[in-house]
Amino acid sequence: MTAAEHLKVASIGPTLDFDKVSLTLGRTLILDGVSFQVQPGSIHALVGPNGGGKSSLIKTLLGQTPHQGQLRLQWPTTPGTVGYVPQALEFDRGLPMTVDDFMAAMCQRRPAFLGLSKHYAAAIGEALERVGMQDKRKRRMGALSGGERQRVLLAQGLIPAPHLLVLDEPMSALDEAGIQVFERLLNDWRMAGITVLWIEHDLEAVGRLADRVTGLNRRVLFDATPKEALTPDRLLTLFSTHPRSPAQ
Structure with a gap:
Protein backbone atom coordinates (compact mmCIF):
# COMPACT_ATOMS: atom_id res chain seq x y z
CA MET A 1 0.00 0.00 0.00
CA THR A 2 1.55 3.33 -1.05
CA ALA A 3 1.57 6.50 1.02
CA ALA A 4 -0.85 8.08 -1.47
CA GLU A 5 -3.26 5.18 -1.09
CA HIS A 6 -2.93 5.43 2.70
CA LEU A 7 -4.02 9.07 2.58
CA LYS A 8 -7.25 8.07 0.85
CA VAL A 9 -8.34 5.84 3.75
CA ALA A 10 -10.76 7.62 6.06
CA SER A 11 -9.41 7.17 9.58
CA ILE A 12 -11.84 5.88 12.17
CA GLY A 13 -9.22 5.80 14.92
CA PRO A 14 -8.07 8.67 17.12
CA THR A 15 -4.94 10.80 17.20
CA LEU A 16 -2.92 10.02 20.35
CA ASP A 17 -1.07 12.88 22.01
CA PHE A 18 1.47 12.04 24.71
CA ASP A 19 2.48 15.38 26.25
CA LYS A 20 5.28 15.28 28.86
CA VAL A 21 3.97 12.05 30.36
CA SER A 22 5.98 11.04 33.44
CA LEU A 23 5.59 8.15 35.85
CA THR A 24 7.40 7.49 39.13
CA LEU A 25 6.87 4.35 41.19
CA GLY A 26 8.34 4.73 44.65
CA ARG A 27 11.68 6.40 43.97
CA THR A 28 12.09 4.88 40.52
CA LEU A 29 11.56 7.07 37.48
CA ILE A 30 9.77 4.92 34.88
CA LEU A 31 8.81 7.56 32.30
CA ASP A 32 10.50 10.93 31.97
CA GLY A 33 8.59 13.63 30.07
CA VAL A 34 7.48 11.39 27.20
CA SER A 35 6.08 13.41 24.28
CA PHE A 36 5.11 12.14 20.83
CA GLN A 37 2.03 11.87 18.63
CA VAL A 38 0.39 8.87 16.96
CA GLN A 39 -1.39 9.80 13.74
CA PRO A 40 -4.96 8.53 13.20
CA GLY A 41 -5.24 5.39 11.12
CA SER A 42 -1.50 4.68 11.29
CA ILE A 43 0.58 1.71 12.43
CA HIS A 44 2.85 3.26 15.07
CA ALA A 45 5.54 1.06 16.61
CA LEU A 46 7.07 1.54 20.06
CA VAL A 47 10.53 0.01 20.45
CA GLY A 48 13.13 -0.04 23.20
CA PRO A 49 14.91 -2.18 25.79
CA ASN A 50 13.19 -4.26 28.45
CA GLY A 51 12.51 -2.02 31.44
CA GLY A 52 12.48 1.05 29.22
CA GLY A 53 8.87 1.93 30.05
CA LYS A 54 6.98 0.66 27.00
CA SER A 55 4.42 -1.43 28.87
CA SER A 56 4.09 1.27 31.56
CA LEU A 57 3.24 3.80 28.86
CA ILE A 58 0.56 1.44 27.54
CA LYS A 59 -0.88 1.14 31.06
CA THR A 60 -1.14 4.92 31.30
CA LEU A 61 -2.96 4.97 27.95
CA LEU A 62 -5.40 2.32 29.19
CA GLY A 63 -6.02 4.27 32.41
CA GLN A 64 -4.36 1.67 34.64
CA THR A 65 -1.56 3.83 36.05
CA PRO A 66 -1.62 7.37 37.47
CA HIS A 67 0.81 9.70 35.74
CA GLN A 68 1.94 13.28 35.35
CA GLY A 69 1.54 15.21 32.10
CA GLN A 70 -1.28 14.89 29.61
CA LEU A 71 -2.48 12.07 27.41
CA ARG A 72 -5.15 13.03 24.89
CA LEU A 73 -7.22 10.92 22.49
CA GLN A 74 -8.67 13.06 19.70
CA TRP A 75 -11.45 11.08 18.03
CA PRO A 76 -12.66 11.98 14.51
CA THR A 77 -16.27 11.97 15.75
CA THR A 78 -17.60 10.29 18.88
CA PRO A 79 -15.26 8.19 21.05
CA GLY A 80 -14.88 4.68 19.67
CA THR A 81 -13.81 1.24 20.91
CA VAL A 82 -10.33 0.51 22.27
CA GLY A 83 -8.97 -3.03 21.77
CA TYR A 84 -6.00 -4.47 23.66
CA VAL A 85 -3.89 -7.56 22.98
CA PRO A 86 -1.56 -8.43 25.89
CA GLN A 87 1.87 -9.95 25.46
CA ALA A 88 0.99 -13.29 27.02
CA LEU A 89 -1.79 -15.11 28.80
CA GLU A 90 -1.22 -16.52 32.28
CA ALA A 161 -14.44 -4.10 16.30
CA PRO A 162 -11.78 -1.64 17.56
CA HIS A 163 -11.09 1.91 16.43
CA LEU A 164 -7.87 2.06 18.47
CA LEU A 165 -5.86 -1.13 18.93
CA VAL A 166 -3.04 -1.47 21.46
CA LEU A 167 -0.69 -4.42 20.89
CA ASP A 168 1.93 -5.52 23.43
CA GLU A 169 4.50 -7.65 21.56
CA PRO A 170 1.88 -9.73 19.72
CA MET A 171 4.49 -11.55 17.62
CA SER A 172 6.49 -12.89 20.57
CA ALA A 173 5.00 -16.41 20.56
CA LEU A 174 3.83 -16.70 16.95
CA ASP A 175 5.17 -19.30 14.53
CA GLU A 176 5.72 -18.51 10.85
CA ALA A 177 2.09 -19.16 9.91
CA GLY A 178 0.93 -16.99 12.81
CA ILE A 179 3.25 -14.18 11.75
CA GLN A 180 1.68 -14.23 8.29
CA VAL A 181 -1.78 -14.01 9.91
CA PHE A 182 -0.63 -11.05 12.01
CA GLU A 183 0.86 -9.20 9.04
CA ARG A 184 -2.37 -9.68 7.11
CA LEU A 185 -4.33 -8.28 10.08
CA LEU A 186 -2.03 -5.25 10.25
CA ASN A 187 -2.76 -4.49 6.62
CA ASP A 188 -6.51 -4.94 7.23
CA TRP A 189 -6.36 -2.49 10.14
CA ARG A 190 -4.48 0.05 8.05
CA MET A 191 -7.03 -0.30 5.23
CA ALA A 192 -9.86 0.21 7.76
CA GLY A 193 -8.30 3.41 9.14
CA ILE A 194 -7.78 1.95 12.63
CA THR A 195 -5.11 3.55 14.83
CA VAL A 196 -2.61 0.94 16.02
CA LEU A 197 -0.02 1.45 18.78
CA TRP A 198 2.28 -1.58 18.60
CA ILE A 199 5.03 -2.55 21.05
CA GLU A 200 7.47 -4.82 19.22
CA HIS A 201 11.00 -6.18 19.67
CA ASP A 202 11.29 -7.59 16.13
CA LEU A 203 12.94 -4.60 14.46
CA GLU A 204 12.95 -6.22 11.02
CA ALA A 205 9.16 -6.54 11.19
CA VAL A 206 8.85 -2.96 12.43
CA GLY A 207 10.94 -1.74 9.53
CA ARG A 208 8.66 -3.49 7.03
CA LEU A 209 5.27 -2.89 8.60
CA ALA A 210 5.18 0.30 10.68
CA ASP A 211 4.39 3.79 9.41
CA ARG A 212 6.32 5.46 12.23
CA VAL A 213 8.59 4.37 15.08
CA THR A 214 9.18 5.85 18.53
CA GLY A 215 12.26 4.73 20.46
CA LEU A 216 11.59 4.75 24.21
CA ASN A 217 14.05 4.25 27.06
CA ARG A 218 12.28 6.11 29.89
CA ARG A 219 12.26 9.10 27.58
CA VAL A 220 11.81 9.44 23.82
CA LEU A 221 15.14 9.03 22.03
CA PHE A 222 13.73 9.27 18.51
CA ASP A 223 10.42 9.51 16.69
CA ALA A 224 10.64 9.07 12.92
CA THR A 225 9.84 6.91 9.92
CA PRO A 226 11.28 3.36 10.08
CA LYS A 227 13.98 4.24 7.53
CA GLU A 228 15.08 7.25 9.59
CA ALA A 229 14.64 5.59 12.98
CA LEU A 230 16.15 2.13 12.60
CA THR A 231 19.73 3.13 11.86
CA PRO A 232 22.65 1.41 13.63
CA ASP A 233 23.63 4.60 15.47
CA ARG A 234 20.13 5.31 16.76
CA LEU A 235 19.54 1.71 17.82
CA LEU A 236 22.89 1.59 19.62
CA THR A 237 21.93 4.72 21.53
CA LEU A 238 18.47 3.35 22.31
CA PHE A 239 19.62 0.01 23.68
CA SER A 240 22.76 1.21 25.49
CA THR A 241 21.47 4.42 27.10
CA HIS A 242 20.57 4.41 30.79
CA PRO A 243 18.76 7.70 31.37
CA ARG A 244 19.37 9.23 34.77
CA SER A 245 16.69 10.60 37.01
CA PRO A 246 16.50 14.39 36.95
CA ALA A 247 18.77 16.06 39.46
CA GLN A 248 16.98 16.70 42.73
Missing part, protein backbone atom coordinates in the same frame (compact mmCIF):
# COMPACT_ATOMS: atom_id res chain seq x y z
CA PHE A 91 -3.81 -19.05 33.44
CA ASP A 92 -4.17 -22.49 35.00
CA ARG A 93 -3.64 -24.89 32.10
CA GLY A 94 -5.59 -27.54 33.96
CA LEU A 95 -8.81 -25.55 33.66
CA PRO A 96 -11.31 -27.17 31.28
CA MET A 97 -11.65 -23.90 29.35
CA THR A 98 -12.09 -24.22 25.60
CA VAL A 99 -11.28 -21.54 23.05
CA ASP A 100 -15.02 -20.79 22.79
CA ASP A 101 -15.24 -20.51 26.60
CA PHE A 102 -12.34 -18.07 26.66
CA MET A 103 -13.79 -15.93 23.89
CA ALA A 104 -17.17 -15.90 25.64
CA ALA A 105 -15.56 -14.84 28.92
CA MET A 106 -13.60 -12.03 27.26
CA CYS A 107 -16.17 -10.71 24.82
CA GLN A 108 -19.61 -10.93 26.38
CA ARG A 109 -21.21 -9.82 29.63
CA ARG A 110 -23.19 -12.92 30.44
CA PRO A 111 -21.37 -15.79 32.26
CA ALA A 112 -19.22 -17.94 29.99
CA PHE A 113 -20.72 -21.17 31.36
CA LEU A 114 -23.99 -20.21 29.67
CA GLY A 115 -22.23 -20.47 26.33
CA LEU A 116 -21.97 -18.00 23.48
CA SER A 117 -24.78 -15.52 23.18
CA LYS A 118 -26.33 -15.20 19.73
CA HIS A 119 -25.28 -11.55 19.74
CA TYR A 120 -21.58 -12.46 19.86
CA ALA A 121 -21.50 -15.91 18.25
CA ALA A 122 -21.09 -14.64 14.68
CA ALA A 123 -18.46 -12.04 15.61
CA ILE A 124 -16.45 -14.59 17.60
CA GLY A 125 -16.64 -17.08 14.72
CA GLU A 126 -15.44 -14.44 12.27
CA ALA A 127 -12.60 -13.30 14.54
CA LEU A 128 -11.34 -16.87 15.04
CA GLU A 129 -11.59 -17.44 11.28
CA ARG A 130 -9.43 -14.37 10.65
CA VAL A 131 -6.66 -15.72 12.89
CA GLY A 132 -6.92 -19.30 11.59
CA MET A 133 -8.33 -20.80 14.81
CA GLN A 134 -11.89 -21.58 13.69
CA ASP A 135 -11.23 -25.33 13.60
CA LYS A 136 -9.87 -25.36 17.18
CA ARG A 137 -12.78 -23.71 18.96
CA LYS A 138 -13.50 -26.81 21.07
CA ARG A 139 -9.86 -27.36 22.07
CA ARG A 140 -8.85 -26.62 25.64
CA MET A 141 -6.80 -23.44 25.98
CA GLY A 142 -4.23 -25.37 28.02
CA ALA A 143 -3.70 -27.81 25.14
CA LEU A 144 -2.84 -25.08 22.63
CA SER A 145 0.70 -24.14 21.69
CA GLY A 146 2.00 -20.71 22.70
CA GLY A 147 1.53 -19.47 19.14
CA GLU A 148 -2.05 -20.73 19.02
CA ARG A 149 -2.89 -19.02 22.32
CA GLN A 150 -1.42 -15.80 20.94
CA ARG A 151 -3.72 -16.08 17.92
CA VAL A 152 -6.70 -16.44 20.26
CA LEU A 153 -5.55 -13.29 22.07
CA LEU A 154 -5.44 -11.50 18.72
CA ALA A 155 -8.99 -12.70 18.02
CA GLN A 156 -10.36 -11.34 21.32
CA GLY A 157 -8.79 -7.97 20.50
CA LEU A 158 -11.07 -7.81 17.43
CA ILE A 159 -14.34 -7.92 19.44
CA PRO A 160 -15.99 -5.53 19.46
Whole structure:
Protein backbone atom coordinates (compact mmCIF):
# COMPACT_ATOMS: atom_id res chain seq x y z
CA MET A 1 0.00 0.00 0.00
CA THR A 2 1.55 3.33 -1.05
CA ALA A 3 1.57 6.50 1.02
CA ALA A 4 -0.85 8.08 -1.47
CA GLU A 5 -3.26 5.18 -1.09
CA HIS A 6 -2.93 5.43 2.70
CA LEU A 7 -4.02 9.07 2.58
CA LYS A 8 -7.25 8.07 0.85
CA VAL A 9 -8.34 5.84 3.75
CA ALA A 10 -10.76 7.62 6.06
CA SER A 11 -9.41 7.17 9.58
CA ILE A 12 -11.84 5.88 12.17
CA GLY A 13 -9.22 5.80 14.92
CA PRO A 14 -8.07 8.67 17.12
CA THR A 15 -4.94 10.80 17.20
CA LEU A 16 -2.92 10.02 20.35
CA ASP A 17 -1.07 12.88 22.01
CA PHE A 18 1.47 12.04 24.71
CA ASP A 19 2.48 15.38 26.25
CA LYS A 20 5.28 15.28 28.86
CA VAL A 21 3.97 12.05 30.36
CA SER A 22 5.98 11.04 33.44
CA LEU A 23 5.59 8.15 35.85
CA THR A 24 7.40 7.49 39.13
CA LEU A 25 6.87 4.35 41.19
CA GLY A 26 8.34 4.73 44.65
CA ARG A 27 11.68 6.40 43.97
CA THR A 28 12.09 4.88 40.52
CA LEU A 29 11.56 7.07 37.48
CA ILE A 30 9.77 4.92 34.88
CA LEU A 31 8.81 7.56 32.30
CA ASP A 32 10.50 10.93 31.97
CA GLY A 33 8.59 13.63 30.07
CA VAL A 34 7.48 11.39 27.20
CA SER A 35 6.08 13.41 24.28
CA PHE A 36 5.11 12.14 20.83
CA GLN A 37 2.03 11.87 18.63
CA VAL A 38 0.39 8.87 16.96
CA GLN A 39 -1.39 9.80 13.74
CA PRO A 40 -4.96 8.53 13.20
CA GLY A 41 -5.24 5.39 11.12
CA SER A 42 -1.50 4.68 11.29
CA ILE A 43 0.58 1.71 12.43
CA HIS A 44 2.85 3.26 15.07
CA ALA A 45 5.54 1.06 16.61
CA LEU A 46 7.07 1.54 20.06
CA VAL A 47 10.53 0.01 20.45
CA GLY A 48 13.13 -0.04 23.20
CA PRO A 49 14.91 -2.18 25.79
CA ASN A 50 13.19 -4.26 28.45
CA GLY A 51 12.51 -2.02 31.44
CA GLY A 52 12.48 1.05 29.22
CA GLY A 53 8.87 1.93 30.05
CA LYS A 54 6.98 0.66 27.00
CA SER A 55 4.42 -1.43 28.87
CA SER A 56 4.09 1.27 31.56
CA LEU A 57 3.24 3.80 28.86
CA ILE A 58 0.56 1.44 27.54
CA LYS A 59 -0.88 1.14 31.06
CA THR A 60 -1.14 4.92 31.30
CA LEU A 61 -2.96 4.97 27.95
CA LEU A 62 -5.40 2.32 29.19
CA GLY A 63 -6.02 4.27 32.41
CA GLN A 64 -4.36 1.67 34.64
CA THR A 65 -1.56 3.83 36.05
CA PRO A 66 -1.62 7.37 37.47
CA HIS A 67 0.81 9.70 35.74
CA GLN A 68 1.94 13.28 35.35
CA GLY A 69 1.54 15.21 32.10
CA GLN A 70 -1.28 14.89 29.61
CA LEU A 71 -2.48 12.07 27.41
CA ARG A 72 -5.15 13.03 24.89
CA LEU A 73 -7.22 10.92 22.49
CA GLN A 74 -8.67 13.06 19.70
CA TRP A 75 -11.45 11.08 18.03
CA PRO A 76 -12.66 11.98 14.51
CA THR A 77 -16.27 11.97 15.75
CA THR A 78 -17.60 10.29 18.88
CA PRO A 79 -15.26 8.19 21.05
CA GLY A 80 -14.88 4.68 19.67
CA THR A 81 -13.81 1.24 20.91
CA VAL A 82 -10.33 0.51 22.27
CA GLY A 83 -8.97 -3.03 21.77
CA TYR A 84 -6.00 -4.47 23.66
CA VAL A 85 -3.89 -7.56 22.98
CA PRO A 86 -1.56 -8.43 25.89
CA GLN A 87 1.87 -9.95 25.46
CA ALA A 88 0.99 -13.29 27.02
CA LEU A 89 -1.79 -15.11 28.80
CA GLU A 90 -1.22 -16.52 32.28
CA PHE A 91 -3.81 -19.05 33.44
CA ASP A 92 -4.17 -22.49 35.00
CA ARG A 93 -3.64 -24.89 32.10
CA GLY A 94 -5.59 -27.54 33.96
CA LEU A 95 -8.81 -25.55 33.66
CA PRO A 96 -11.31 -27.17 31.28
CA MET A 97 -11.65 -23.90 29.35
CA THR A 98 -12.09 -24.22 25.60
CA VAL A 99 -11.28 -21.54 23.05
CA ASP A 100 -15.02 -20.79 22.79
CA ASP A 101 -15.24 -20.51 26.60
CA PHE A 102 -12.34 -18.07 26.66
CA MET A 103 -13.79 -15.93 23.89
CA ALA A 104 -17.17 -15.90 25.64
CA ALA A 105 -15.56 -14.84 28.92
CA MET A 106 -13.60 -12.03 27.26
CA CYS A 107 -16.17 -10.71 24.82
CA GLN A 108 -19.61 -10.93 26.38
CA ARG A 109 -21.21 -9.82 29.63
CA ARG A 110 -23.19 -12.92 30.44
CA PRO A 111 -21.37 -15.79 32.26
CA ALA A 112 -19.22 -17.94 29.99
CA PHE A 113 -20.72 -21.17 31.36
CA LEU A 114 -23.99 -20.21 29.67
CA GLY A 115 -22.23 -20.47 26.33
CA LEU A 116 -21.97 -18.00 23.48
CA SER A 117 -24.78 -15.52 23.18
CA LYS A 118 -26.33 -15.20 19.73
CA HIS A 119 -25.28 -11.55 19.74
CA TYR A 120 -21.58 -12.46 19.86
CA ALA A 121 -21.50 -15.91 18.25
CA ALA A 122 -21.09 -14.64 14.68
CA ALA A 123 -18.46 -12.04 15.61
CA ILE A 124 -16.45 -14.59 17.60
CA GLY A 125 -16.64 -17.08 14.72
CA GLU A 126 -15.44 -14.44 12.27
CA ALA A 127 -12.60 -13.30 14.54
CA LEU A 128 -11.34 -16.87 15.04
CA GLU A 129 -11.59 -17.44 11.28
CA ARG A 130 -9.43 -14.37 10.65
CA VAL A 131 -6.66 -15.72 12.89
CA GLY A 132 -6.92 -19.30 11.59
CA MET A 133 -8.33 -20.80 14.81
CA GLN A 134 -11.89 -21.58 13.69
CA ASP A 135 -11.23 -25.33 13.60
CA LYS A 136 -9.87 -25.36 17.18
CA ARG A 137 -12.78 -23.71 18.96
CA LYS A 138 -13.50 -26.81 21.07
CA ARG A 139 -9.86 -27.36 22.07
CA ARG A 140 -8.85 -26.62 25.64
CA MET A 141 -6.80 -23.44 25.98
CA GLY A 142 -4.23 -25.37 28.02
CA ALA A 143 -3.70 -27.81 25.14
CA LEU A 144 -2.84 -25.08 22.63
CA SER A 145 0.70 -24.14 21.69
CA GLY A 146 2.00 -20.71 22.70
CA GLY A 147 1.53 -19.47 19.14
CA GLU A 148 -2.05 -20.73 19.02
CA ARG A 149 -2.89 -19.02 22.32
CA GLN A 150 -1.42 -15.80 20.94
CA ARG A 151 -3.72 -16.08 17.92
CA VAL A 152 -6.70 -16.44 20.26
CA LEU A 153 -5.55 -13.29 22.07
CA LEU A 154 -5.44 -11.50 18.72
CA ALA A 155 -8.99 -12.70 18.02
CA GLN A 156 -10.36 -11.34 21.32
CA GLY A 157 -8.79 -7.97 20.50
CA LEU A 158 -11.07 -7.81 17.43
CA ILE A 159 -14.34 -7.92 19.44
CA PRO A 160 -15.99 -5.53 19.46
CA ALA A 161 -14.44 -4.10 16.30
CA PRO A 162 -11.78 -1.64 17.56
CA HIS A 163 -11.09 1.91 16.43
CA LEU A 164 -7.87 2.06 18.47
CA LEU A 165 -5.86 -1.13 18.93
CA VAL A 166 -3.04 -1.47 21.46
CA LEU A 167 -0.69 -4.42 20.89
CA ASP A 168 1.93 -5.52 23.43
CA GLU A 169 4.50 -7.65 21.56
CA PRO A 170 1.88 -9.73 19.72
CA MET A 171 4.49 -11.55 17.62
CA SER A 172 6.49 -12.89 20.57
CA ALA A 173 5.00 -16.41 20.56
CA LEU A 174 3.83 -16.70 16.95
CA ASP A 175 5.17 -19.30 14.53
CA GLU A 176 5.72 -18.51 10.85
CA ALA A 177 2.09 -19.16 9.91
CA GLY A 178 0.93 -16.99 12.81
CA ILE A 179 3.25 -14.18 11.75
CA GLN A 180 1.68 -14.23 8.29
CA VAL A 181 -1.78 -14.01 9.91
CA PHE A 182 -0.63 -11.05 12.01
CA GLU A 183 0.86 -9.20 9.04
CA ARG A 184 -2.37 -9.68 7.11
CA LEU A 185 -4.33 -8.28 10.08
CA LEU A 186 -2.03 -5.25 10.25
CA ASN A 187 -2.76 -4.49 6.62
CA ASP A 188 -6.51 -4.94 7.23
CA TRP A 189 -6.36 -2.49 10.14
CA ARG A 190 -4.48 0.05 8.05
CA MET A 191 -7.03 -0.30 5.23
CA ALA A 192 -9.86 0.21 7.76
CA GLY A 193 -8.30 3.41 9.14
CA ILE A 194 -7.78 1.95 12.63
CA THR A 195 -5.11 3.55 14.83
CA VAL A 196 -2.61 0.94 16.02
CA LEU A 197 -0.02 1.45 18.78
CA TRP A 198 2.28 -1.58 18.60
CA ILE A 199 5.03 -2.55 21.05
CA GLU A 200 7.47 -4.82 19.22
CA HIS A 201 11.00 -6.18 19.67
CA ASP A 202 11.29 -7.59 16.13
CA LEU A 203 12.94 -4.60 14.46
CA GLU A 204 12.95 -6.22 11.02
CA ALA A 205 9.16 -6.54 11.19
CA VAL A 206 8.85 -2.96 12.43
CA GLY A 207 10.94 -1.74 9.53
CA ARG A 208 8.66 -3.49 7.03
CA LEU A 209 5.27 -2.89 8.60
CA ALA A 210 5.18 0.30 10.68
CA ASP A 211 4.39 3.79 9.41
CA ARG A 212 6.32 5.46 12.23
CA VAL A 213 8.59 4.37 15.08
CA THR A 214 9.18 5.85 18.53
CA GLY A 215 12.26 4.73 20.46
CA LEU A 216 11.59 4.75 24.21
CA ASN A 217 14.05 4.25 27.06
CA ARG A 218 12.28 6.11 29.89
CA ARG A 219 12.26 9.10 27.58
CA VAL A 220 11.81 9.44 23.82
CA LEU A 221 15.14 9.03 22.03
CA PHE A 222 13.73 9.27 18.51
CA ASP A 223 10.42 9.51 16.69
CA ALA A 224 10.64 9.07 12.92
CA THR A 225 9.84 6.91 9.92
CA PRO A 226 11.28 3.36 10.08
CA LYS A 227 13.98 4.24 7.53
CA GLU A 228 15.08 7.25 9.59
CA ALA A 229 14.64 5.59 12.98
CA LEU A 230 16.15 2.13 12.60
CA THR A 231 19.73 3.13 11.86
CA PRO A 232 22.65 1.41 13.63
CA ASP A 233 23.63 4.60 15.47
CA ARG A 234 20.13 5.31 16.76
CA LEU A 235 19.54 1.71 17.82
CA LEU A 236 22.89 1.59 19.62
CA THR A 237 21.93 4.72 21.53
CA LEU A 238 18.47 3.35 22.31
CA PHE A 239 19.62 0.01 23.68
CA SER A 240 22.76 1.21 25.49
CA THR A 241 21.47 4.42 27.10
CA HIS A 242 20.57 4.41 30.79
CA PRO A 243 18.76 7.70 31.37
CA ARG A 244 19.37 9.23 34.77
CA SER A 245 16.69 10.60 37.01
CA PRO A 246 16.50 14.39 36.95
CA ALA A 247 18.77 16.06 39.46
CA GLN A 248 16.98 16.70 42.73
